[in-house]
Amino acid sequence: MMDARETVASAEEYLRGFDRLVVVAPHPDDDVLGCGGTLAAAAAIGLAAVVVYVTDGSASHVGSAAYPPARLREVREREARAALTALGITTEPRFLRIADGTVADLDANENDAVVAAIADATNASANALMMGPWLRDHHADHVAVASLVRRACAQRPGMTLLEYAIWLDELGSEADRPRAGEAVEVTLDVGAHVAAKAEALAEHRSQLGTLITDAKPAFVLPPRLIASAGQRCERFLRIL
Numbered sequence: 001m002m003d004a005r006e007t008v009a010s011a012e013e014y015l016r017g018f019d020r021l022v023v024v025a026p027h028p029d030d031d032v033l034g035c036g037g038t039l040a041a042a043a044a045i046g047l048a049a050v051v052v053y054v055t056d057g058s059a060s061h062v063g064s065a066a067y068p069p070a071r072l073r074e075v076r077e078r079e080a081r082a083a084l085t086a087l088g089i090t091t092e093p094r095f096l097r098i099a100d101g102t103v104a105d106l107d108a109n110e111n112d113a114v115v116a117a118i119a120d121a122t123n124a125s126a127n128a129l130m131m132g133p134w135l136r137d138h139h140a141d142h143v144a145v146a147s148l149v150r151r152a153c154a155q156r157p158g159m160t161l162l163e164y165a166i167w168l169d170e171l172g173s174e175a176d177r178p179r180a181g182e183a184v185e186v187t188l189d190v191g192a193h194v195a196a197k198a199e200a201l202a203e204h205r206s207q208l209g210t211l212i213t214d215a216k217p218a219f220v221l222p223p224r225l226i227a228s229a230g231q232r233c234e235r236f237l238r239i240l
Contacts, residue, residue, distance in 0.1 A: 006238065011041035011188040018160070020125040021049040024118055024132035024149050026141040027057045027100065028080035029204040029221075033229045034164030035131050035236070036087055036197035037190025043088030044193070052094045052121050053080060054114060054145050059100035060207060061215035067206070073097070075206055083200035087193075094121060103144035111148060118152035126158060134165035134237055136176040142167065150239070162186060162236035170225055183237035191232035198230060 008014040015021065021042045025031040031039065031051050042049040057076035058069035067075065077095055084093060096117055098106070106114070122128045132149035133142040146163060153161045163183070168176055178185075190197070205211040209220040 005185045005187070008186065008188055011038045011190045011193070011234070012045050014186075014188055015042055015045060015047050015129070018047065018127055018129040020123060020128040021047055022118070022121045022128055022130050023049070023051045024121075024130070024145060025051060025053050026103070026133055026139070026145040027055050027060075028053050028076040029057070029083070029201070029207050030133065030142075030166060031080075032083050032087070032197060032200045032204065033166050033221075033225065034133070035234055036083075036200050036229070037193040037234050038131070038188055039084075039089055040087040040193035040196045040200075041188075041190055043090075048091065048123075049089055050091045050094065050121050051080075051084060051089065052096065052118055053077075054096050054148075055098045055100040055103060055141055056095070057100050060219040061212045064212050064215035064218075066214050067212050072206065072212075075211070076204075079204045079206060082203040086200040086203060087196055101141060103141045103148075106144075111151075114148050115151045115155070118149060119155045122152075122156055122159070126156070128156065128159055130159055130161045131236070132161070132163055134163040134168060136168070136172065137165050138167045138170075138172040138176055161239045163239060164234070164236055166225070169228070170222060178237055181240065183239050186236045186238050188234050188236070189232060190234050194230060194232055201226065201229060
């Protein structure tokens with residue numbers, strides 16, 4: 001079990017040690033859930049920040065006649081842009097548009113292309129902070145994306161990687177949690193940005209059960225997950 005912890009007074013304080021923030025989201029909305037407050041903090045201090053969305057999020061409502069995959073992809077990109085605006089992020093996001101639910105099935109060339117796109121988002125910074133999903137976050141896309149993020153970071157020596165866990169408490173087991181010597185828990189106070197984060201999450205209407213009504217089963221973000229995202233602190237794992 002991990003026992004190392006590092007607490008920082010505020011996200012702004014922590015972010016001032018970097019010249020760029022790159023957030024990698026397996027799906028549109030993972031950035032808000034995992035580190036929306038930190039993104040807002042970056043915007044507040046003028047830190048360059050960019051979000052890379054790996055999948056198109058088009059598999060959340062399979063079978064919907066009103067929102068087939070192509071239309072749902074467009075909706076989720078609009079939602080992602082609106083959420084970033086709510087957080088104060090003005091940099092153009094990067095949509096890789098990998099089919100939702102298929103990251104683990106990509107071939108070697110496709111994996112290399114995703115890794116290159118993630119690495120490119122750092123803008124060759126030697127002092128960038130990367131945020132991506134936890135390696136054992138109990139979701140196939142999250143696990144696969146985490147592996148690709150780690151590969152991208154390996155191409156930028158000295159980069160700091162913080163991983164956020166979204167599904168770990170909701171669906172994970174003890175075996176999914178970090179082990180001794182694997183990571184340090186970093187807690188960032190984002191209390192000044194809780195309202196902005198809530199506003200950003202509200203933009204993801206397709207995931208909140210208020211937009212698509214003709215898909216069975218239809219994905220809806222669990223209440224406990226939404227409540228967790230509304231806390232004044234965001235917790236990350238700094239990979240050792």
